[in-house]
Amino acid sequence: MSSNRERLEENLVATEKDKWVLRLYIAGKTPKALTAFTNLEKICKEQLNGKFSVEVIDLLINPQLGVEDQILALPTLVRKLPVPVRKIIGDLSNTERVLVGLDLLPIN
C-alpha cells in the first residue's frame, strides 16, 4: 500500500503543472446531480487553483458515453487526468473522501 501511495504521489508531482481533467456523469438534473455539481465546483476551486477542466456528461442525452468509463452509479466523477483513472461515486458531499479519491491530500 505504501509503495502504491508513493507512486501516486510521484505521479501527482509530475502532472501538477498539467491541467486536471475531470468528468462528471449525471442523468438529468436530479437533486443528487445538482448537489454533486455544487460540491465539485467548491472542491475544485479550493484544491486545484483553477488548473482543471470539468466536463459534465448527461447520460440521458448521450447514453453511449457511459460505456467508456464503465459508469454504473450516478453521479460519478471520473478523474481522467492525471492517470490513473479514478472514480468517485456519489454526490461528493463527503469532501474528505473526495480528496482521498482524487489523490489530493487536504491542505492543512
Next chain:
Amino acid sequence: MKKAEHKTFNNSLPKTPSGIQGFDEITVGGLPKGRPTLVCGGAGCGKTLFGIEFLVRGATQFNEPGVFMSFEETNEELTKNVASLGFDLEDLIKNKKIVLDHVHLERSEIEETGEYDLEGLFIRLGHAIDSIGAKRVVLDTIESLFAGLPNQLILRAELRRLFRWLKDKGVTAIITGERGDETLTRQGLEEYVSDCVIMLDHRVNEQTSTRRLRVVKYRGSIHGTNEYPFLIDENGFSVLPVTSLGLMHNVSDKRVLSGIKVLDEMLEGKGYYRGSTILVSGTAGVGKTSIAAHFAEAACKRGERVLYFCFEESPNQLMRNMLSIGIKLETWVQKGLLQFQATRPTFYGLEMHLATTHKLVNEFKPDIVIMDPINTFVVGDKELEVKTMLIRIVDFLKANQITALFTSLTDNHSALENTDVGISSIIDTWLLLRDIELSGERNRGMYVLKSRGMANSNQIREFIITNHGVELREVYVGASGVLTGSARVAQEAIENAEVLTRKQDIERKKREIERKRKTLESQIAALHANFEAEESEANKTIKTEQDMIKRLEQDKMEMAASRNAAKKSSKNKNLKNN
C-alpha cells in the same frame, strides 16, 4: 413467435420459449414473458451458457434480439467460449441480433462519497436494449456488483428497482447468481426475483459427474418439479425431461422374428412386436447375449439395421464368442447393417450415455437397438437415475418405432424377477432365463415372463446352446417336476423303456389271444370233426336200418308172392269176399 403463441395458448401466463432443448417442456412453454428469471447454481454449472443459449436461440429461432450484460467475462472471452458450442456470436452481433456488454467494475478505482444510485447501469442497459429492440436480457452475474460497490443498502434498493424496471421494459430477463451456503444465491437475489427461479447443479457421484436442472419456483405456472439431468455438448444445452415424450407414441402391430424358431412359436409364432421393448434377464452365463446376437443376426438377414451397445465385451470378443455358436456377426458389420458401440458404463455419466445413445440412433437410424447389459450402469446407489435414464431411452426408441432389446444380469441372491434397475414396468416382452440345477448338472431354462399384447406360451423351455446357435427344447414336466439336461434324457430313457415294455406286453397279449382263438378254432374244428364222424355214423346206421326195413319189406313181399302163387284162388276168393 407463432410457435410461442401457440404453445402458450392454454396458459394464462404468457411465456417466452427459451429454445433450449427440453427446457420448454419442463416449464410448459418457457420462461415467464416480460419477467425476470433467476438462474442460480455453483461455479461451472452452466449458468452463463444457459443465458447465452437463451439469447442465441431467441435471436435465431424466435426473432427476438437480446442483450447480454456480463459482469465477469469480457466480450472476447465470451465469444470464444461459446464458439465451441457452435454459437457464432460475432455474426449475431454484426446483424444486430445480440449485444454483448461487458461491465467492468474495479473496487480499487472507486471511492464512495455520498448518495448515489445505479441510474448509469439502467441507462446503459436501456440503451443497449433500445439499440436493437431487444426482447431478451441476460445479466451475468449481477452479484459482482456486491464486490464492486461497498454500500449494500443502496445496492439492494437499486437491484429491486432494476428488476421492477426490467418488468416495466417488458423484456424477458435471466439473472444469474452464484449459489450461497444456505440460500439459493450468495446475495439473496431470490428475494428480488420471485417469478421464476431455476437451479442448476453439477454433482459428482461415484466419480462421474451429472448436471441437473430444477425449477425451484415458477409463479403462476405449472412446471415439472423434478431434478432433470441436462448436458452440455457441441450443440449446447439439452435438458432431458423424463416426461418430454410422454406415452403418446404410435404403436405398430407388425411383428419381428426373434431369430430363434421355438421362441417365435412361444410368442404366438410371430415373434416380438416391432417397436416394443424386450428384456432378457437371467443369472450369469445363461445365454442372454446369445439371444441378443440371434435377434441381431435375424434382423440383419431381413436387411434391417441394428445398433448394438455392448457395455461389457469388446465388439471383437463378442463376435468371436458368437462365432462359436454359429452366429456370424462380422459379415453384417462389414455390410454396414450392424454397428457396435462399446463403452464402459463408467466411462462417462448417465446423461452422456443418454446423449450418445440419442446421437448414434439419430445418425445410424437403426430398426433395432440392443443394449447388453443394462445393469452395469448401476454403480453405487444410482439405481433411480439409471431407471429414469432407461425410461427415457425406451421412450425415445419407442417414439422412433425402434425395437429395443435389453439384457440384464440378475443377482444370484435376489429373486429372478427382480431386475437390478427395476425397469420391469416399462418392458413389453420379458424373457427370463434361469438355471436349473439338478442331479449334478446346471441347465438353462427359459420362459416368457410377460409379453404385452399377445397370448404367449406359459411353458418353460430348455435352453441349449449348440454350435449352430440356441435351441429351445421342451422340458420334461412330470410328477417329479421339471427335468432338464441328462436328467431329462434319463427320464426320457425310462419312459422309452416303459413304452417298450408296454408295447411288448401288448404284443404278448395279442399273441395270446391269437393262440386262444386258434385253440378255440381247433376245438371247434375237432368238435365239428367229431360231429361229422358221429353224423356219418348215424347216417350209416340210419341207412342200414332203412336198408333193413327195405329188406324186410322185400322179404315180406317175396314171401307174400310165394304164398300168393300157392293160394291164388283163395286169394282171389278172399279178394272176392273182400
